[in-house]
Amino acid sequence: MRNTFDVLIIGAGPIGINCALECKKRGWNYVVIEKGALTNSLFNYPKNMTFFSTSEKLEIDEIPFISNNPKPNRDEALEYYRRVVTSNKLNIHLYETVKHIEKEKEIFKVTTSKTEYLAKKVIISTGFYDIPKLINVPGEDLPKVTHYYKEAHNYSLQKVIVVGASNSSVDAALEIWRKGGDVTMVVRGETIGERVKYWVRPDIINRINEGSIKAYFNSEITKIDSETVEIKTPKGNLTLENDYVVALTGYLPDFNFLKQSHIALSDDGRNIPNYNPETMESNIEGLYLAGVICGGNETHKWFIENSRIHAKLIAEHIESLNESTE
Known part of the structure; x- marks a missing residue:
């Protein structure tokens, strides 16, 4: 046969x-x-x-x-x-x-x-x-949200939230920022993940410390709308203007x-x-x-x-x- x-x-x-x-x-x-x-x-x-x-x-x-x-x-x-x-x-x-x-x-x-x-x-x-591991919040199914990242060019001159602090999240945040995107990271943990590539981790930490990339630690997205994203932080809830969400949560x-x-x-x-x-x-x-x-x-x-x-x-x-x- x-x-x-x-x-x-x-x-x-x-x-x-x-x-x-x-x-x-x-x-x-x-x-x-x-x-x-x-x-x-x-x-x-x-x-x-x-x-x-x-x-x-x-x-x-x-x-x-x-x-x-x-x-x-x-x-x-x-x-x-x-x-x-x-x-x-x-x-x-x-x-x-x-x-x-x-x-x-x-x-x-x-x-x-x-x-x-x-x-x-x-x-x-x-x-x-x-x-993909979903973050399970209202608005996650909007066209502005993706759980995969291919390249940075389409995020140039856009307000982009990157969810997570893994290798993929860090790579995306750095590349989008270098291509002219306004990047904010939303991270559940206290810091950038320890398993991030050793030659990349200092780069993202330095960009955050100097303010080039904004980061909210111990935080999570609670709602995504067409023009904004709501996040919960240790200092309270915030509403951020936003064009795209890149949720690289695994x-x-x-x-x-x-x-x-x-x-x-x-x-x-x-x-x-x-x-x-x-x-x-x-x-x-x-x-x-x-x-x-x-x-x-x-x-x-x-x-x-x-x-x-x-x-x-x-x-x-x-x-x-x-x-x-x-």
């Missing part, structure tokens, strides 16, 4: 690509299904984004990643992973969404927006960039998809999926997890450099199962 595979991989990010490489090395019949572009999350990162990691920590399968910079940027990463895929002629289907996974006896039936597949094993490596994995696939999640509020860290197999036999999705709500715990090993753990476990049945 044409759509029957040894391994079906959901998600063509760096970890999904790494899983495909492990399958190809072992001669398995595999396919990768991706609902967007190749490395879709990286593609949707800000155009001028620089990684925290060095290039060698972003490499997969020991394929060299040569960068012109101490820390590679988004375009270099896209080029690297694209080259890995094309050079190795990996079997990847783009712009195809997985709708449903159901296990029937020893075979998984995977239904997508285009067709249906059968697979002996399934790997979910879908990341977490598609579902993202979450698709927990509904995991639940529909019968993967158990922890009930402690963290939504950690049930899996064996030695094999990456979930509570469903033959269904594996790889990459950031393993962290549940704690999306900061897994990233490319420390989850690259997942592909090999999965492949070695499948290989051991295959050998035991021969």
